[in-house]
Structure formats: C-alpha cells, structure tokens
Amino acid sequence: MKEKSYHCSAQCFSSDWERHKICHHNAAAESKTNLENQKELLRRSGSWPQSLEEIPEQEGEEWVQVASSETYEPSNDDINTLLMLECVAIDPENGNRLSQVQRRVITNPVIAFLVCSTRRMIDIGSNDDGSAFSVLSYNILADIHAKSYLRCPTWALEWEYYKLKLGKEINEYDADTICLQEVQENHYEDFFEPELTSRGYSALY
Structure with a gap:
C-alpha cells in the first residue's frame, strides 16, 4: 500500500474496515499489474519465454557455457538472463560424456538477489556471574x-x-x-x- 493507515482502537479499526479493505484490494491489483508489465517487457526483449520448454532464439544471441558442475550459483552477470541446465552422464576419470543430454531445464530470468536490511538489535547487557541465557x-x-x-x-x-x-x-x-x-x-x-x-x-x- 502506498498510503499508510492508523487506528486508535479495535472499534475504530472495525468501523473503518470497509474503506481499509478497498485499499488492500487496490494495492494487490496494482502489484499484479506491475508484475505482468515487467514480464511482458522481458518477453518482448527475448529474455522471458512463453513457457519453460521454449528456448528463445534471437539474432546475435547464443547459449554460453558458464559451468560444468553438479551445482551452480548465479552471479550478477546472470541477472535478467535465462539459465539452461543439462544433465548428462560423465566419466569421472576423463570427463568424457557417456550419454547424450538426458534432461534439459530452462529457468526463468535470474533476478537480483534480495538484499535484507540488517536488524537493529538492542543490547540489554548481561550478568557477569555466568547465569545469563538467551x-x-x-x-x-x-x-x-x-x-x-x-x-x-x-x-x-x-x-x-x-x-x-x-x-x-x-x-x-x-x-x-x-x-x-x-x-x-x-x-x-x-x-x-x-x-x-x-x-x-x-x-x-
């Protein structure tokens, strides 16, 4: 919600609930519209497939291998791009493929990692006799x-x-x-x- 609301008592909140409920409804609708607009922008730029099975083919763009490992953690360079995971059997001794691609999964565009604000903790002190607990x-x-x-x-x-x-x-x-x-x-x-x-x-x- 863009507009904050405050209520002095439960009775005040109850009497104002119908107007307050409309604010929540409008905020939810606005949030959904903004999300769909962002998706449409990515689709037009070729960064968001209509379905996960689709592999966007854009002129001048190609898939680039970024890792060959069991796990991969996206970096800042991956933001707003798709990642494709291919699963194959590999000979651990020489690294040669023992089979064709067994499974292929394409992700949604990578989004920027959510940065959480640091909690402001209040130090209330502690006893020196060893009896304190948290x-x-x-x-x-x-x-x-x-x-x-x-x-x-x-x-x-x-x-x-x-x-x-x-x-x-x-x-x-x-x-x-x-x-x-x-x-x-x-x-x-x-x-x-x-x-x-x-x-x-x-x-x-």
Missing part, C-alpha cells in the same frame, strides 16, 4: 498466510526458498531457547524438528 522469539510467517503478504515479491515467499533463509538466520542467533510463532504442523515435522534436534535442541510443537 531467548529468541521469531514469527516465521506461516506459508498458508504468506501468499497474501503484499510487501514481498512472490518468489521470495515460496516455502522451499524462505525456509532455508529462516534456518540460516535462526541458527546464526545461537539462542539457548527458541520460540517460533506461526509454525505449520507439517513444516514443523518435515523441517523445523529435524533442523533443531540436529543442532542439539529439544523440540516441542
């Missing part, structure tokens, strides 16, 4: 609610992407006790419980 309280934004979150690009709200970011940041705090809010039961069982127990925590849902 507690982390973290609302992770449940995936079932994330799709309607308008302040973040949709690709960054894909669970397979942002669960890794969550795990990395939570691990960096190295807190003695971790309290998480908005945790889906299946995500607790499939991700958080194994992650936390592997780091020595006792997990409880």
Whole structure:
C-alpha cells in the first residue's frame, strides 16, 4: 500500500474496515499489474519465454557455457538472463560424456538477489556471574498466510526458498531457547524438528 493507515482502537479499526479493505484490494491489483508489465517487457526483449520448454532464439544471441558442475550459483552477470541446465552422464576419470543430454531445464530470468536490511538489535547487557541465557522469539510467517503478504515479491515467499533463509538466520542467533510463532504442523515435522534436534535442541510443537 502506498498510503499508510492508523487506528486508535479495535472499534475504530472495525468501523473503518470497509474503506481499509478497498485499499488492500487496490494495492494487490496494482502489484499484479506491475508484475505482468515487467514480464511482458522481458518477453518482448527475448529474455522471458512463453513457457519453460521454449528456448528463445534471437539474432546475435547464443547459449554460453558458464559451468560444468553438479551445482551452480548465479552471479550478477546472470541477472535478467535465462539459465539452461543439462544433465548428462560423465566419466569421472576423463570427463568424457557417456550419454547424450538426458534432461534439459530452462529457468526463468535470474533476478537480483534480495538484499535484507540488517536488524537493529538492542543490547540489554548481561550478568557477569555466568547465569545469563538467551531467548529468541521469531514469527516465521506461516506459508498458508504468506501468499497474501503484499510487501514481498512472490518468489521470495515460496516455502522451499524462505525456509532455508529462516534456518540460516535462526541458527546464526545461537539462542539457548527458541520460540517460533506461526509454525505449520507439517513444516514443523518435515523441517523445523529435524533442523533443531540436529543442532542439539529439544523440540516441542
């Protein structure tokens, strides 16, 4: 939303909800329109295929091999270009191909990495007698609610992407006790419980 709104009480918020709801609706529609405009611009420039199966053929452009490895991390040079992954069987001794291309996958255009602002932490001091301990309280934004979150690009709200970011940041705090809010039961069982127990925590849902 471009226009911020503030409410002095729950009753005030409730009475103003109909107007407030329209603001949310308009913001969502504007965001969707902007995204489609960006996609159309990329399509016209030959950088965005109509489908992942299409390989754009533009005069003067060609595929350039950037790596030959099991993994590849895009660089700034890859931004706004497509990446094509080819899977083949390779002889580990001499590097010769043992088969033709077994699978080919083409990505969407590479986007610039999301730069997160540094959190401003407040130091409340600690005791010198060794009795201090740390507690982390973290609302992770449940995936079932994330799709309607308008302040973040949709690709960054894909669970397979942002669960890794969550795990990395939570691990960096190295807190003695971790309290998480908005945790889906299946995500607790499939991700958080194994992650936390592997780091020595006792997990409880």
